[in-house]
Each structure stands twice: as structure tokens, then as C-alpha cells.
Amino acid sequence: MIINSEANLGRVISRAISEGRLDTVGRIIRLIHGKAGGATLLGVSPITDYVIDGSLMEADDLKAPMAFIASLNQVDYDGGYTGYTPQSFVSVIKDKVKRMSIDSLIIISLDHCGPWLKDKHVELNLSLNEAMDECRKSLEQAIKAGYDLMHIDATIDAEASHPPEPETVAERTINLIEYAEDLRKSEGLGPLGYEVGSDRWGYRDAEHVVKLVSLILSGLKRRNLSIDVTFAVGDVGTSVKPGNRLNVNRAIELVNALSKHGILLKVHSADYIENPQDFPSIGVGGANVGPMFADLIYRRIKELALIESSLKPRESSGIINALLNELSREPSVLKYVSSIEELKSLIGDSREFLLGLMTRYVWSRDAVRHALSILKSNLRSINVDVDKELISIVMNSVKHLMLNFNLQGSLLMLKQPATWFTF
CATH class of the missing domain: 3.20.20.70 (Aldolase class I)
Structure with a gap:
């Protein structure tokens, strides 16, 4: 203890x-x-x-x-x-x-x-x-x-x-x-x-x-x-x-x-x-x-990524693409879908829910960490503290x-x- x-x-x-x-x-x-x-x-x-x-x-x-x-x-x-x-x-x-x-x-x-x-x-x-x-x-x-x-x-x-x-x-x-x-x-x-x-x-x-x-x-x-x-x-x-x-x-x-x-x-x-x-x-x-926490964090990240996009920064984080790219190489996602192709074909709420749960497998990946650091830097310019936002969730x-x-x-x-x- x-x-x-x-x-x-x-x-x-x-x-x-x-x-x-x-x-x-x-x-x-x-x-x-x-x-x-x-x-x-x-x-x-x-x-x-x-x-x-x-x-x-x-x-x-x-x-x-x-x-x-x-x-x-x-x-x-x-x-x-x-x-x-x-x-x-x-x-x-x-x-x-x-x-x-x-x-x-x-x-x-x-x-x-x-x-x-x-x-x-x-x-x-x-x-x-x-x-x-x-x-x-x-x-x-x-x-x-x-x-x-x-x-x-x-x-x-x-x-x-x-x-x-x-x-x-x-x-x-x-x-x-x-x-x-x-x-x-x-x-x-x-x-x-x-x-x-x-x-x-x-x-x-x-x-x-x-x-x-x-x-x-x-x-x-x-x-x-x-x-x-x-x-x-x-x-x-x-x-x-x-x-x-x-x-x-x-x-x-x-x-x-x-x-x-x-x-x-x-x-x-x-x-x-x-x-x-x-x-x-x-x-x-x-x-x-x-797994719920991964989903909640993912959904807030999506909202923050939209805010970032509206700022038209010199370098965009591409955080969502980074998550998707890492998930496409993660064998554990096959517990949720039969193939990576099926994952890519999902649409709507079912896609977002599964993606949210699965992001827990890749938050520690270097590419995701790098994208997250850029997102934090871009949003800092409008006084949005990404760490505080996610901890609050x-x-x-x-x-x-x-x-x-x-x-x-x-x-x-x-x-x-x-x-x-x-x-």
C-alpha cells in the first residue's frame, strides 16, 4: 500500500x-x-x-x-x-x-x-x-x-x-x-x-x-x-x-x-x-x-483537435491520424474487430466508441506522444491547458x-x- x-x-x-x-x-x-x-x-x-x-x-x-x-x-x-x-x-x-x-x-x-x-x-x-x-x-x-x-x-x-x-x-x-x-x-x-x-x-x-x-x-x-x-x-x-x-x-x-x-x-x-x-x-x-477512461479522453482529444484546426497553426499535431496509424499496427485491436480493414470501414457512433476504447493500447507510443506535445503547444497559445483538460475528465x-x-x-x-x- x-x-x-x-x-x-x-x-x-x-x-x-x-x-x-x-x-x-x-x-x-x-x-x-x-x-x-x-x-x-x-x-x-x-x-x-x-x-x-x-x-x-x-x-x-x-x-x-x-x-x-x-x-x-x-x-x-x-x-x-x-x-x-x-x-x-x-x-x-x-x-x-x-x-x-x-x-x-x-x-x-x-x-x-x-x-x-x-x-x-x-x-x-x-x-x-x-x-x-x-x-x-x-x-x-x-x-x-x-x-x-x-x-x-x-x-x-x-x-x-x-x-x-x-x-x-x-x-x-x-x-x-x-x-x-x-x-x-x-x-x-x-x-x-x-x-x-x-x-x-x-x-x-x-x-x-x-x-x-x-x-x-x-x-x-x-x-x-x-x-x-x-x-x-x-x-x-x-x-x-x-x-x-x-x-x-x-x-x-x-x-x-x-x-x-x-x-x-x-x-x-x-x-x-x-x-x-x-x-x-x-x-x-x-x-x-x-477502458471507459480511454474513450472519455479520446472524445475530449477530438474536441481539442477541432479547436486546434480552427487556429490554423503552422504545424498541426495530426493527433487523430497518429492514433489511427498506431492502432492499425496494434494486434490487440483484433479483440474488437475481425480485421484492420473492418476497423477502417466502421462509421458513426460504433466506430467512435470502439476507437475510444482501443486508444488505450497506443497512448504511450512515441508517435502519439509527439503529436500530443504539438497539440499542447498549439493550444497553449489560447490558454488551453490540455493536461488539465484531460485530468479534469x-x-x-x-x-x-x-x-x-x-x-x-x-x-x-x-x-x-x-x-x-x-x-
């Missing part, structure tokens, strides 16, 4: 952690979740520095905790599409927290670590053993970098024509957790939190999710692995698209079933969610948001979610010693 020990809240919380009174990330998450009216931890995909900065600033404003949930595609030992390795990512967050005087608690989480859940695993046609070895390598880097919570997701099987059965998913999940725990202990590091399951699994009913969790817990016990499974993920009807809604009845069923094991429900794909106020009220423990969205998730002021609970032993 990243805390500014020089700030007001940070001093109190960091002291409690160092003294072992707030000893695990799971305990802290459950304490926050126990706020009156419930509270749902917001997890944000760190797809650009604008998303990182805006999220940190809003967490500071609201005195709320937050989590950065970094997938293997985004942040990994090879740099991912953000260009960050786990080590450099954690270092950058620490630097930003200190430099920006952020008085919050930042949880760093690995998202969807499992075989074939990194695009390169599929592109390279890795076998199960090869993909599992890659996951172990990614886990090692994340643990050594200081991540707090590991999402182990073994629900995909690229070698089979049907979804893996709960027994198979449980076995692979436990194998990766055991590796992580052996490494953690050998490095002399403190306890980790874990998240299991997925909304991407072919079996989407609550019965299969509960069976999977039971198999994982019993398997961990047989191997004498005493760990904290903080979150479990299941399909609750959410998907990354406008009009997205949580299926409240399905979520309540999972919340109740998981609570019997002391596990919180984590909702994935909460982008564009229309009923965020329902999350804390029914007991959802966490919710992840990511993120802050507004994060604020909306945090307020509806009842996170505002929740860190103040951690200043009260009486709450530390409630859960």
Missing part, C-alpha cells in the same frame, strides 16, 4: 500498519467496506498517466482510498502497453503521491493474472505450461515490486473448445497462489490479499462461482496455505458499454453466498455504470473501471463513482482505533 507518511492521514495510517494494527490489505478493505451504508472500493486501470493523476487527485480530495488494478497487458515485466514494468509503475505512483502531496491510501493490485489472459500469450500460441510459466514470471515481478493484491484468474483455456470446469480452474488457481506465497515468504514480505474467479468464465451462474470458491478454499486448506481471499468475481450482468447496469438480484445472490466465506464480491466492467449507488447498498466490496468520472460508492471520508475511519478490531 502506498501512503504519504508526511501527510495528516498518512502519518496515522502508516503508523498503525507498521505496528501491525492494520496488518493486511484485506483487513483495511473490509474496514472501509463496513462504513455506515456500505462502501465499494474503486479499482482503476492505469491506462495513461492522465488516469493515474486524475484518480490520485480525486482520492485526495474525497479522503477516499482507491486501487490501481494493473492487468498483464498494461503493466508487466516487458513494459505492457503503458510502458511500465511493475517496478517502475510502483515507483511512479510513490513519486506522484509524494510530489502531489496526496493524502490517501493507494492499493496496488494485479488484475487477471492467469494463462492466456495476456494478449501475447494468445498471439504466441503458448501451451498451458508455457502460459503458466509466464504468469509465474509476472507474479514474481509484481510481488517484488510491492503489489498488495493478486487477482488469480485461471478461467480461460485456449487449448479446449469449452470452458474449463471448476475443478480445473481451482487447481490452476491454487498452483499460482502457492507459487506466489512461496515467493513472498522467501522474500520476507508481508501478507498479500487475493482475488479469484472472473466475469469472463464460460460458466456465468452463481452456482458455478460458489462451487469454484469452495474448491479453492478447500484446496488451499489441504496445502496448508493460510491466505486471505479478499475478493471473488462473478458475472453480474456488467459489460463495457454505455447503458451498463448492475444486475442487482444476481449481485445480491453472490454477495450473500460469498459472505458465508468472509469474501467480498468484486464487480468487473463497471465502466459507464448507470446504477452505481446500488453497489454499496447491497454489499458489493469492489468494482473495476478502465478523469477526476469528474472518478468523483461520480466514489461518491456513489460511498467512499468519501472513509479513510477517516482508519484514524479511529476502535474500528481496527471490528472485523
Whole structure:
């Protein structure tokens, strides 16, 4: 966990952690979740520095905790599409927290670590053993970098024509957790939190999710692995698209079933969610948001590019063309369209929506960075601060979610010693 020990809240919380009174990330998450009216931890995909900065600033404003949930595609030992390795990512967050005087608690989480859940695993046609070895390598880097919570997701099987059965998913999940725990202990590091399951699994009913969790817990016990499974993920009807809604009845069923094991429900794909106020009220423990931010940033960039065009600058940024050119060379876009030709043929709102989501893959590319620097220079002449504009877009969205998730002021609970032993 990243805390500014020089700030007001940070001093109190960091002291409690160092003294072992707030000893695990799971305990802290459950304490926050126990706020009156419930509270749902917001997890944000760190797809650009604008998303990182805006999220940190809003967490500071609201005195709320937050989590950065970094997938293997985004942040990994090879740099991912953000260009960050786990080590450099954690270092950058620490630097930003200190430099920006952020008085919050930042949880760093690995998202969807499992075989074939990194695009390169599929592109390279890795076998199960090869993909599992890659996951172990990614886990090692994340643990050594200081991540707090590991999402182990073994629900995909690229070698089979049907979804893996709960027994198979449980076995692979436990194998990766055991590796992580052996490494953690050998490095002399403190306890980790874990998240299991997925909304991407072919079996989407609550019965299969509960069976999977039971198999994982019993398997961990047989191997004498005493760990904290903080979150479990299941399909609750959410998907990354406008009009997205949580299926409240399905979520309540999972919340109740998981609570019997002391596990919180984590909702994935909460982008564009229309009923965020329902999350804390029914007991959802966490919710992840990511691709939506790329879309929001892209749409604002388009508006800024039009303003730039009206200025008739000596050198135009060509920012939209730079994005399109880089996307045309990005294999990951084929998760959304069958071919680059199909991407180019799209028109209207469907084209803009998909382009917005896909831009997350290329914001760190040199050509895009160069175009963005020209755009910023051109608009500076009319006192438009592009960085501030894009950070503001993120802050507004994060604020909306945090307020509806009842996170505002929740860190103040951690200043009260009486709450530390409630859960």
C-alpha cells in the first residue's frame, strides 16, 4: 500500500500498519467496506498517466482510498502497453503521491493474472505450461515490486473448445497462489490479499462461482496455505458499454453466498455504470473501471483537435491520424474487430466508441506522444491547458463513482482505533 507518511492521514495510517494494527490489505478493505451504508472500493486501470493523476487527485480530495488494478497487458515485466514494468509503475505512483502531496491510501493490485489472459500469450500460441510459466514470471515481478493484491484468474483455456470446469480452474488457481506465497515468504514480505474467479468464465451462474470458491478454499486448506481471499468475481450482468447496469438480484445472490466465506464480491466492467449507488447498498466490496477512461479522453482529444484546426497553426499535431496509424499496427485491436480493414470501414457512433476504447493500447507510443506535445503547444497559445483538460475528465468520472460508492471520508475511519478490531 502506498501512503504519504508526511501527510495528516498518512502519518496515522502508516503508523498503525507498521505496528501491525492494520496488518493486511484485506483487513483495511473490509474496514472501509463496513462504513455506515456500505462502501465499494474503486479499482482503476492505469491506462495513461492522465488516469493515474486524475484518480490520485480525486482520492485526495474525497479522503477516499482507491486501487490501481494493473492487468498483464498494461503493466508487466516487458513494459505492457503503458510502458511500465511493475517496478517502475510502483515507483511512479510513490513519486506522484509524494510530489502531489496526496493524502490517501493507494492499493496496488494485479488484475487477471492467469494463462492466456495476456494478449501475447494468445498471439504466441503458448501451451498451458508455457502460459503458466509466464504468469509465474509476472507474479514474481509484481510481488517484488510491492503489489498488495493478486487477482488469480485461471478461467480461460485456449487449448479446449469449452470452458474449463471448476475443478480445473481451482487447481490452476491454487498452483499460482502457492507459487506466489512461496515467493513472498522467501522474500520476507508481508501478507498479500487475493482475488479469484472472473466475469469472463464460460460458466456465468452463481452456482458455478460458489462451487469454484469452495474448491479453492478447500484446496488451499489441504496445502496448508493460510491466505486471505479478499475478493471473488462473478458475472453480474456488467459489460463495457454505455447503458451498463448492475444486475442487482444476481449481485445480491453472490454477495450473500460469498459472505458465508468472509469474501467480498468484486464487480468487473463497471465502466459507464448507470446504477452505481446500488453497489454499496447491497454489499458489493469492489468494482473495476478502465477502458471507459480511454474513450472519455479520446472524445475530449477530438474536441481539442477541432479547436486546434480552427487556429490554423503552422504545424498541426495530426493527433487523430497518429492514433489511427498506431492502432492499425496494434494486434490487440483484433479483440474488437475481425480485421484492420473492418476497423477502417466502421462509421458513426460504433466506430467512435470502439476507437475510444482501443486508444488505450497506443497512448504511450512515441508517435502519439509527439503529436500530443504539438497539440499542447498549439493550444497553449489560447490558454488551453490540455493536461488539465484531460485530468479534469478523469477526476469528474472518478468523483461520480466514489461518491456513489460511498467512499468519501472513509479513510477517516482508519484514524479511529476502535474500528481496527471490528472485523
